[in-house]
Amino acid sequence: MLKLSRLTDYAAVVMAQIARHSQTSHAAADLAEAVQLPHPTVSKTLKMLARAGLLVSQRGAQGGYRLARPASQITAADIIAAIEGPVAMTECSQAEGDCELVATCGVADNWQRVSLAMRTLLESVTLAHLADTAPIKLPVQLPIQTISLSAVSA
Amino acid sequence: MLKLSRLTDYAAVVMAQIARHSQTSHAAADLAEAVQLPHPTVSKTLKMLARAGLLVSQRGAQGGYRLARPASQITAADIIAAIEGPVAMTECSQAEGDCELVATCGVADNWQRVSLAMRTLLESVTLAHLADTAPIKLPVQLPIQTISLSAVSA
DNA sequence: TTATACAGGACTAAAATGGTACTCAATTGA
DNA sequence: TCAATTGAGTACCATTTTAGTCCTGTATAA
Numbered sequence: 158m159l160k161l162s163r164l165t166d167y168a169a170v171v172m173a174q175i176a177r178h179s180q181t182s183h184a185a186a187d188l189a190e191a192v193q194l195p196h197p198t199v200s201k202t203l204k205m206l207a208r209a210g211l212l213v214s215q216r217g218a219q220g221g222y223r224l225a226r227p228a229s230q231i232t233a234a235d236i237i238a239a240i241e242g243p244v245a246m247t248e249c250s251q252a253e254g255d256c257e258l259v260a261t262c263g264v265a266d267n268w269q270r271v272s273l274a275m276r277t278l279l280e281s282v283t284l285a286h287l288a289d290t291a292p293i294k295l296p297v298q299l300p301i302q303t304i305s306l307s308a309v310s311a
Numbered sequence: 312m313l314k315l316s317r318l319t320d321y322a323a324v325v326m327a328q329i330a331r332h333s334q335t336s337h338a339a340a341d342l343a344e345a346v347q348l349p350h351p352t353v354s355k356t357l358k359m360l361a362r363a364g365l366l367v368s369q370r371g372a373q374g375g376y377r378l379a380r381p382a383s384q385i386t387a388a389d390i391i392a393a394i395e396g397p398v399a400m401t402e403c404s405q406a407e408g409d410c411e412l413v414a415t416c417g418v419a420d421n422w423q424r425v426s427l428a429m430r431t432l433l434e435s436v437t438l439a440h441l442a443d444t445a446p447i448k449l450p451v452q453l454p455i456q457t458i459s460l461s462a463v464s465a
Numbered sequence: 466t467t468a469t470a471c472a473g474g475a476c477t478a479a480a481a482t483g484g485t486a487c488t489c490a491a492t493t494g495a
Numbered sequence: 496t497c498a499a500t501t502g503a504g505t506a507c508c509a510t511t512t513t514a515g516t517c518c519t520g521t522a523t524a525a
Contacts, residue, residue, distance in 0.1 A: 159315065159391055159398050159429070162513070166401050173418045184470065193415045197516055204472070217523025218469045233425060237313055244313050247320050261347045264327045264441045271387060271436055275313070275429060282425050287418045316482070338501065351485055358503070371492025372500045 165240040167194055168202045172211070172236055173288040176228040182221030202240070209239030228288055234279035244279060246272040319394040321348055322356045326365070326390055327442035330382040336375030356394070363393030382442060388433035398433060400426040 161169075170192050175183050189199040203222050206212045211231055212222045224231065234244055247268045315323075324346050329337050343353040357376055360366045365385055366376045378385065388398055401422045 159313065159395060159400070161313065161400050164514075169418050169422070170416050177417075186470085191415065195515070198514070200471080201515080207471085214471055215523080216469085216471045216521075217525095218467095219524065220470050220522085222471085241313060246313070246315050261345065262324050263331075264323050267436075267441050267443070268323070271433070274432055278428055278432060279425070282421075287421045289421070318483070340501085349484070352483070354502080355484085361502090368502060369492080370490075370500090370502050373493070374491085374501050376502085 161237065162241060164198070164202055164205075165237055167192075167198065168206055168236050168240050169233070169287060170194075171199060171202060172206065172224075172231070172284055175212070175222065175224060176231075176284050176288040179224050179228065182215055182219065182223050184221040187221070206236070206239050209235070211235055211239055224284075228285040229283050231284040232280045233282040233284075233287065234276055236284070237279065244272070244276045246275065315391065316395055318352070318356055318359075319391055321346075321352065322360055322390050322394050323387070323441060324348075325353060325356060326360065326378075326385070326438055329366070329376065329378060330385075330438050330442040333378050333382065336369055336373065336377050338375040341375075360390070360393050363389070365389055365393055378438075382439040383437050385438040386434045387436040387438075387441065388430055390438070391433065398426070398430045400429065 171188055174188060174191055185200040185203055186196055188203070189196040192199070203212060203214075207214045207222065211225055213225045214220070214222050237244055247265070325342055328342060328345055339354040339357055340350055342357070343350040346353070357366065357368075361368045361376065365379055367379045368374070368376050391398055401419070
């Protein structure tokens with residue numbers, strides 16, 4: 158189904174919530190309340206996002222989380238990577254080429270190209286887009302040559 | 312990591328193998344040998360692909376599997392769907408809207424657009440591309456307007 | 466100094482995934 | 496018509512991943 162894990166889904170929702178009120182800090186409990194999800198889970202998600210550098214945390218009274226940079230500079234790929242690790246469709250799309258089947262596989266190279274195109278797509282969608290309650294209206298035109306598989310050469 | 316399940320990966324490899332010798336029928340055992348994967352697992356994968364209508368099976372002596380249609384008419388999205396179900400990034404991208412959080416979520420619509428763009432991308436990659444041992448060279452230019460998020464309206 | 470709020474890690478439960486084994490059914494050809 | 500071949504179906508188990516909880520520690524502001 159190629160779907161996001163539930164935590165990643167939560168992460169996107171929480172990030173969008175923060176992005177919509179980016180002036181103030183948000184306590185984990187408040188966010189959990191706002192998005193109607195269990196507190197510990199939201200907390201865990203926030204910690205991951207902070208560790209990935211997408212949020213900055215402030216301890217103590219009046220503390221909480223806020224965006225580390227403008228929503229327009231945080232991409233869907235960033236959020237996914239923060240929770241699930243780098244976007245890669247197959248084992249061998251990752252750095253460590255510990256797949257012993259490369260010889261008989263024969264599709265590795267091409268999967269990597271597809272994988273790269275997907276990553277490009279996800280990098281073109283920003284948190285600002287996601288947080289916008291209205292449908293994405295901007296003509297987010299991807300550079301055609303980055304999507305064209307011919308240009309996605311290693 | 313947004314990655315394919317291992318079975319889907321196997322499916323792609325096996326399909327590519329069949330596509331490279333599309334004249335003959337392929338017994339499950341032969342394919343397993345060719346791609347160096349356990350028989351029962353390959354067999355299971357083949358059955359799923361056949362049930363999805365991507366392969367046709369022939370029982371009995373000299374039987375085996377062959378492509379149900381030309382490799383150029385089978386897409387990566389087809390293969391993924393055969394094993395994992397329809398390509399959809401989030402729960403609510405699927406038909407059944409059984410997510411009770413829609414009210415507080417606020418990102419559902421936009422995720423669906425992204426999801427659709429991903430599907431379009433995967434539909435533009437055919438088995439013929441994957442099976443080609445050489446890197447994909449064709450200028451597989453996606454219609455820009457289907458990728459542009461502005462055009463991916465529900 | 467105390468209340469607030471994040472950090473980190475250990476732990477458990479549940480679900481998905483992957484893999485195996487076994488039996489049944491269909492086809493071919495001797 | 497029988498035996499060999501080969502896929503179909505089902506049930507089951509092991510492993511891994513994912514999700515969620517809890518507890519303790521630490522930083523900060525009032």
